[in-house]
Amino acid sequence: MAQLPDAARSPLLADAVRSATTASTSTDAAWQAAQPQLVASLGVLRGLGVDDEAQAALILHVQRSLGAADVQAQLAGFPPSVRALVEGQEAAERVWALHAAHGAASGSEGLRRLLLAIIRDLRVVFILLARQLVRMRALADAPEAERIAQARLTADMHAPLANRLGIWQLKWELEDLAFRYLQPEVYRRIARLLDERRGDREAWIATARAQLAAALAKAGLRAEIDGRPKHIYSIWRKMQRKGLEFSELYDVRALRVLVDDVAACYAALGVVHSLWPYIPGEFDDYIANPKGNHYQSLHTAVIGPEGRTLEVQIRSHDMHQHAELGVAAHWRYKEGGGSDASFERKIAWMRQLLERGDGDDDAALLAGFRTEVVEDRVYLLTPKGNVIDLPQGASVLDFAYAIHTDVGHRCRGAKVNGRIVPLGFQPASGDRVEILTGKVAEPRRDWLSPQLGFLHTHRARNKVRAWFNRIDLAQNLAAGRAVLERELKRLALAPDHLERLPEQLRLKSHDELLHALALGDVSPGQLARALHELSAPVAASAPP
Structure with missing residues (x-):
């Protein structure tokens, strides 16, 4: 049987094995049982050319996942990069647990943490894919419920990640193993x-x-x-x-x-x-x-x-x-300080997901993740011959927003291969798309309606939402300012204490006050009372 690394092969890996082995005597049996899959996972990582730090992090995480209480203290003796890789695996475990409980529509906070960990150190992906591949290979004798659960997790998370990052060596096998358990009859027929x-x-x-x-x-x-x-x-x-x-x-x-x-x-x-x-x-x-x-x-x-x-x-x-x-082919080049534009593009989508203006909109984050990792994409040509790739089912309006936000906002129509088409038209790979624009940015609210089918990509919908949020805010601020000026005139009060007015009404800023006035959250009566209180002279203290 394959052995765990020793000091002759790698001092760092030997330290990780020694730390994991001595972490807790209560988990000796579990540790021994986990070693065959651990050794196999390390072999997959070596096949990808992943370094000793990532392999050490895998060893430490496996022992930590077995419940050893004193692994945390021993982790302090390892480089920060190794500890970060262990934390990245823990973030992934939270995502997998939520997936098991609620399916792919849950676990957004864990997903956010996982994406952050991946951006900081892409080796997290290699570790996760290697472990899941070995786990799937060993599922033949597992209970059916476990086989199906792991296959769904692989199909929803691991295989799409491997595909999106171009690690096809693992993608194909992960897909086949998941398919084998999710649709066994079809799998056997084709085999x-x-x-x-x-x-x-x-x-x-x-x-x-x-x-x-x-x-x-x-x-x-x-x-x-x-x-x-x-x-x-x-x-x-x-x-x-x-x-x-x-x-x-x-x-x-x-x-x-x-x-x-x-x-x-x-x-x-x-x-x-x-x-x-x-x-x-x-x-x-x-x-x-x-x-x-x-x-x-x-x-x-x-x-x-x-x-x-x-x-x-x-x-x-x-x-x-x-x-x-895929990106594993670039990893050692990147470690050496090289600048690889292709490598950076492969992980840019994760950074974009986290940098979008969704705030804490977890549903939007999950929707974006599922959109970005989906395998089926269409490859469209601009009039100049540049290639724009979009998710399968994207419309010509999605295409306009993929070119530039302003092009999307000013979009009035489109031509596909020289023929005018409606904005909801879904072009196919190889189509040449020309966007017809107006002079003024005028997106329409009905573009956001899923039933009407104008927009299908997360990015385009966000751009339209941001436009209307900005427009609505400006209109509300103007309406609130009109209410305030009307009340000052009606009460014949000078605007002397306006900087203290938001605090008087328990609001954070002047803009928040104007917004509240426009929406009726602060009534004219409340405003008049606050203005009177601020303008009233302070009573002199009575003499002793």
């Missing part, structure tokens, strides 16, 4: 279809691989070619999305080609299309137009040997590393 002719398919793939390797070598291109494994969940999703039967899918048989650079990617594509006829409408250039999680590759489908369809993916070695590891 059976994959297995039925596995030998024939593998022999055919070997033939296609040899033909392509010879053609690439003849063209002077250095390449690695592998049969690309198909994932059951992705097959099912494609069957659902395209309304196809299993036998109609182009990419059950697939090859992956790895080359040196971008130029070689397009050269290899030319070789593929020269060798075999391509299928119209099945080519995707994710190098020129990366996916929302910055995945890059060329995808094409062709009629291969014996007239059978074949999908071919072409990417550089660097793109492949990023596709498999």
